[in-house]
């Protein structure tokens with residue numbers, strides 16, 4: 278269940294973050310495009326939360342999973358909970374995460390867990406599109422104007438320390454990997470490095486050196502940002518715990 | 523029959539194209555021919571001759587409509603991060619995204635008349651162009667998502683169903699597409715209201731409070747009464763509009779009151795009663811002073827909405843520049859590799 282929740286939390290928290298952009302994008306077409314990405318993530322989050330809720334039992338539902346867990350019970354990686362920043366930072370984060378997600382879900386297509394395999398099957402088309410879209414935007418900004426180049430390079434540099442966690446194998450990952458359910462992150466890491474290097478070069482951007490990496494999200498140790506996000510997201514259902522909406 | 527109809531339309535079209543007009547002006551003015559063409563229920567297309575005032579009226583109306591779709595995203599986007607269930611969150615985000623799409627279709631329709639989208643947007647951001655005043659009201663509670671879908675999208679539909687038959691072709695076609703989505707939005711809003719009205723005491727109260735706040739502004743969406751609507755007559759004559767403000771308002775009230783009753787909610791109008799003789803609901807006096815005040819910029823959220831639009835536009839400037847610069851570089855590369 279924890280493995281499924283990690284994936285679900287990544288999708289939910291990123292979808293929630295991207296939802297903040299709706300109505301505030303740089304141009305209508307891109308407002309729509311980013312909302313699409315957010316909708317895909319939220320759709321995936323729902324499938325994963327439903328599955329996690331079933332595994333948990335005890336009358337859990339997707340909404341109880343989403344709205345009645347506190348910050349330490351969230352298992353998303355830290356990268357997705359960071360604030361959106363400007364369009365450059367949002368694109369940079371999407372690029373780093375989407376590229377990871379693409380290789381990860383490609384691996385998940387081989388999962389022995391039928392349900393995860395089916396979810397991956399459904400999600401991979403969307404995720405492939407996301408990875409393409411954010412890579413295109415990264416190139417556009419990197420190779421656009423001097424200002425856009427500067428902004429997006431700064432964003433990539435700032436986000437880099439939050440990428441290490443994506444490939445960190447902990448006990449849960451090891452166990453799932455051995456069972457043939459989870460994905461071997463060492464393989465994903467290599468593919469990710471190759472792909473990001475390739476795209477960053479086309480975008481005329483510099484690939485940062487791997488330095489100190491932040492971690493802890495998967496284990497429930499989060500940044501301050503997530504607390505505010507959950508407060509906002511959860512307040513209404515928590516005010517009326519018995520209500521249905 | 524088919525052939526005659528076909529030729530009738532084709533001939534009518536020829537009558538109003540610019541190349542033939544000069545010959546015809548001797549007998550009847552272009553305006554008269556245009557009027558005949560419109561009276562014959564023919565659609566005006568971008569390349570057809572049209573009176574300058576018709577073009578201007580349309581650009582103003584379509585761009586106002588586009589601005590309304592875009593500004594209208596804000597009061598609802600306000601609840602995307604706070605929607606109380608994942609299903610509602612997805613539905614709300616998709617709805618607001620639809621409104622952005624409506625904005626796009628409508629800006630495109632305005633561009634077929636020779637307007638430029640960026641100029642139109644500049645007029646919105648400077649405060650020169652107007653948008654529907656309804657979006658200058660706040661959305662403090664979740665029930666506002668229900669009330670907006672049900673009432674605001676509902677009022678928009680009454681207007682837009684009429685516009686599906688408007689005389690300008692591209693506008694009419696955009697409306698057909700938009701109307702389908704709007705009725706979906708309305709059902710979705712009504713369903714939110716229903717869930718609240720059938721829910722706990724607190725939820726019921728939330729729903730009633732939202733109806734209280736949105737009812738009168740929704741009625742104002744149809745614009746001033748007919749005797750105070752100076753441009754309406756010409757728009758009706760050109761078949762841009764096909765029903766008067768008061769007619770549309772009455773239609774909306776007649777349709778909506780029974781829906782409120784079904785929810786078990788009270789419409790906040792003491793004078794509201796069924797008039798057997800007229801076959802319509804009579805309603806109380808609308809506070810037109812409030813209406814004109816909100817138009818003037820004194821609504822609770824006018825500044826907030828304009829600030830949000832301006833902020834998004836300004837913050838997006840470097841992104842648009844970068845996209846243009848990149849596209850220009852790519853085009854140049856293509857050219858030099860072709861040479």
Ligand SMILES: [Fe+2]
Pocket residue numbers: 591620621624700704
């Ligand atoms: Fe709309």
Ligand SMILES: [Fe+2]
Pocket residue numbers: 621675703704707
């Ligand atoms: Fe709508």
